[in-house]
Amino acid sequence: MKGYCLNRLIKGIIITVKESDFVSFFKKYSLDLFSFSYIYVPDQLQAEQVVVDSILAVSLKEKELIDKLVKIPSTGFNDAKRLNGKLQILLYSKVASLGKTRSQQLNGSVSDQSGMKSKYSDFYSLGLDRREVIFLKDSAGKSIEDISKILGKSEYEVMAILAGTRDTLVNASSHLQGF
Amino acid sequence: MSCSLQRDSLFGVTPLGLENSESCEKAQFIVGYLDASLSPKKLTEIDEHLKGCDICYGQMLDSTKKFNTIKRSVPHCKLKKTERDHFLEEVSLLSKQIYDKSKGNQNLVIKKQKIEFFKKMMSFLFSRELVLLYIFLGMVVSIEFWF
Ligand SMILES: [Zn+2]
Numbered sequence: 001m002k003g004y005c006l007n008r009l010i011k012g013i014i015i016t017v018k019e020s021d022f023v024s025f026f027k028k029y030s031l032d033l034f035s036f037s038y039i040y041v042p043d044q045l046q047a048e049q050v051v052v053d054s055i056l057a058v059s060l061k062e063k064e065l066i067d068k069l070v071k072i073p074s075t076g077f078n079d080a081k082r083l084n085g086k087l088q089i090l091l092y093s094k095v096a097s098l099g100k101t102r103s104q105q106l107n108g109s110v111s112d113q114s115g116m117k118s119k120y121s122d123f124y125s126l127g128l129d130r131r132e133v134i135f136l137k138d139s140a141g142k143s144i145e146d147i148s149k150i151l152g153k154s155e156y157e158v159m160a161i162l163a164g165t166r167d168t169l170v171n172a173s174s175h176l177q178g179f
Numbered sequence: 180m181s182c183s184l185q186r187d188s189l190f191g192v193t194p195l196g197l198e199n200s201e202s203c204e205k206a207q208f209i210v211g212y213l214d215a216s217l218s219p220k221k222l223t224e225i226d227e228h229l230k231g232c233d234i235c236y237g238q239m240l241d242s243t244k245k246f247n248t249i250k251r252s253v254p255h256c257k258l259k260k261t262e263r264d265h266f267l268e269e270v271s272l273l274s275k276q277i278y279d280k281s282k283g284n285q286n287l288v289i290k291k292q293k294i295e296f297f298k299k300m301m302s303f304l305f306s307r308e309l310v311l312l313y314i315f316l317g318m319v320v321s322i323e324f325w326f
Contacts, residue, residue: 026277027271030267031257035254039254048269052269052273055277056273069281138246139250139255
């Protein structure tokens with residue numbers, strides 16, 4: 001009781017985020033991060049590993065952000081939302097950089113066990129910089145502003161890549177389907 | 180051929196905000212309308228406009244087809260149930276570790292702050308002015324006691 005009062009005296013009213021809520025946040029986004037990771041390395045185990053490595057790397061680099069998320073002052077629920085958004089962008093960004101590195105290391109030697117590469121051959125024949133933009137916009141539904149932050153590109157650059165890639169995919173598909 | 184070029188250029192240049200149709204100035208917002216990148220105000224405006232403009236309505240149908248083609252071309256890889264459960268379990272364990280570590284750090288911070296607070300209280304209670312006040316009060320009390 002004494003310790004509790006002292007804590008309140010020193011730090012004000014503190015609300016600690018439940019462990020289950022914190023874990024839910026990562027669980028919720030990890031499946032989306034996995035899909036994103038898969039565009040760089042179309043292999044289930046490799047893609048999963050990229051996500052796990054990214055979560056670990058972000059948690060080590062962004063200790064302050066994680067601490068803020070775990071302990072939210074009672075007046076700062078809007079802050080929590082903002083911090084969640086920031087963490088999400090950092091996670092996507094890390095998956096992008098680790099995914100690219102892993103893709104280069106594997107140098108296209110990933111076997112196509114799932115058949116995804118052949119099923120989405122038009123997509124996988126695109127360069128990584130075009131794949132990531134079109135995935136983030138038209139599959140993950142991210143805004144241009146968020147994509148720009150995730151990939152470290154200007155919004156104009158993102159829009160230009162997006163427009164060109166959309167055209168490429170539509171044209172490739174229309175050649176196949178004959179419309 | 181010209182029709183095809185117009186169709187393709189609509190998709191290509193619209194996100195850059197350039198004019199793409201000479202027939203209706205609002206046609207440039209159709210792609211933004213479909214991929215939810217317009218402001219709520221503009222969205223309502225285009226929504227209303229579409230009810231009365233055949234050109235834009237036609238463009239919207241055409242662009243919708245293209246979006247469906249793109250959606251089919253972009254993979255969104257999903258794991259099978261058992262694989263998903265296994266992966267989520269791994270993520271769950273990792274995030275629990277991150278949580279525990281962060282809480283551990285915070286307990287350490289609070290402990291340090293308690294010590295700092297205790298030190299400040301002590302230095303305040305035993306400050307020169309207060310010690311003099313204690314002596315003075317002690318004298319007053321003892322004088323009252325003796326007389
Ligand atoms: Zn119109």
